[in-house]
Amino acid sequence: MNLTNLLRIALKALSNNKMRGFLTMLGIIIGVASVITMLAIGQGSKKGIQDQISEMGANMIMIQPGADMRGGVRLSASSMETLKMADYESIRTEAQFISAISPSVNSSGQLIYGANNTPTTFYGVSADYLDIRRYSIDDGDMFTDQDIAAAAKVCVIGKTVSKELFGEGDNPIGKVVRFNKIPFRIVGLLKSKGYNSMGMDQDDLVLAPYTTIQKRVLAITYLQGMTASAVMEEYSDAAIDEITEILRRNHKLRDEDENDFNIRSMEELSSTISSVMDMLTLLLGSIAGISLLVGGIGIMNIMYVSVTERTREIGLRMSIGARGRDIMAQFLIEAILISVTGGLIGVLIGGGLSYLIRTAFNFGTYVQPWSVLLSFAVCTFTGIFFGWYPARKAAGLDPIEAIRYE
Numbered sequence: 430m431n432l433t434n435l436l437r438i439a440l441k442a443l444s445n446n447k448m449r450g451f452l453t454m455l456g457i458i459i460g461v462a463s464v465i466t467m468l469a470i471g472q473g474s475k476k477g478i479q480d481q482i483s484e485m486g487a488n489m490i491m492i493q494p495g496a497d498m499r500g501g502v503r504l505s506a507s508s509m510e511t512l513k514m515a516d517y518e519s520i521r522t523e524a525q526f527i528s529a530i531s532p533s534v535n536s537s538g539q540l541i542y543g544a545n546n547t548p549t550t551f552y553g554v555s556a557d558y559l560d561i562r563r564y565s566i567d568d569g570d571m572f573t574d575q576d577i578a579a580a581a582k583v584c585v586i587g588k589t590v591s592k593e594l595f596g597e598g599d600n601p602i603g604k605v606v607r608f609n610k611i612p613f614r615i616v617g618l619l620k621s622k623g624y625n626s627m628g629m630d631q632d633d634l635v636l637a638p639y640t641t642i643q644k645r646v647l648a649i650t651y652l653q654g655m656t657a658s659a660v661m662e663e664y665s666d667a668a669i670d671e672i673t674e675i676l677r678r679n680h681k682l683r684d685e686d687e688n689d690f691n692i693r694s695m696e697e698l699s700s701t702i703s704s705v706m707d708m709l710t711l712l713l714g715s716i717a718g719i720s721l722l723v724g725g726i727g728i729m730n731i732m733y734v735s736v737t738e739r740t741r742e743i744g745l746r747m748s749i750g751a752r753g754r755d756i757m758a759q760f761l762i763e764a765i766l767i768s769v770t771g772g773l774i775g776v777l778i779g780g781g782l783s784y785l786i787r788t789a790f791n792f793g794t795y796v797q798p799w800s801v802l803l804s805f806a807v808c809t810f811t812g813i814f815f816g817w818y819p820a821r822k823a824a825g826l827d828p829i830e831a832i833r834y835e
Contacts, residue, residue, distance in 0.1 A: 454771035456724025461775025469783040471710025473794035488662040492655040510651040526668035529557040530657040547593035553642025561658040569617035580640040585617035587632035725815040732819035764816020772808030
């Protein structure tokens, strides 16, 4: 018996029991839709976090002073003075895998304009900080190297600070604000970046020349940190090794001495988050995949019922020349048709649910092609695996006994 005839017989058998066939498909439909939706949620969350990290600067490298033990007490990194201007100059001039680097000193407090005030953080940086952190100027200009050399009292503010101090629509350029009783003239307004993946407002900041914050606000000569950018994300590890070598040499550390600084990269953070999200996605997919197992058991159950109901038909087919493998192929095709048809419907429903979640709840979802292919592969495997045993039972029936079956 050829494949076309077997397919025709299988379709006729399913059409004779439409409701039962649909209810059998329902387990597969729910399973596939759940797997695709859960994977889309997991991959969408991962992609959203990676995009936000990229906006912060995917190739960004953060250099901080290391904590130290003094008198049995571990001091915080912010109180250490291991990073100097000489370290910044050495990295800036010698490092080949660094495209930009900025010193970093900061101070938090109240920023005042007239009767308005807002708590914020002043970041003392260089002009390269904009490129490293992917900020851009919306209005006005960035402070210049001359401002840094003169420790000028100028600053660039974020949109949140501007809104709190000046309200909506008011241009802050040229206005003078006070921080720790020190007047600062606003020379630029940053474009909005919104909240990052950790829920931090990226527009609630003020940038000023690092020399100004060092001399006029904090009265320090050391650096609280440095922020650098590797030439490309894949060179982050090479850049870290290079910076480590320069700093150890500058600090005259021996081979057995521990580093008195810490270096972290966004690439490292991105890899960690990706691993966590992949594990979470796998967990979600596995939980949803349980419904596929339940659907497969439903297929096996209904195929057993079908074999029992059609025992006389099987006996008649065998008596007129149908071979055992023909009978087995017939029931296998029925099981696969149920599974694959349910899979198709499940893919459509899963894609629709993913779109609905993205549009109605503003939650990022991302349906990857491999998840659809995986669902089809699992559907086909489910049909073959759970349909094989009932089909084998049908193929093994004795024709004489099958014909006499009531």
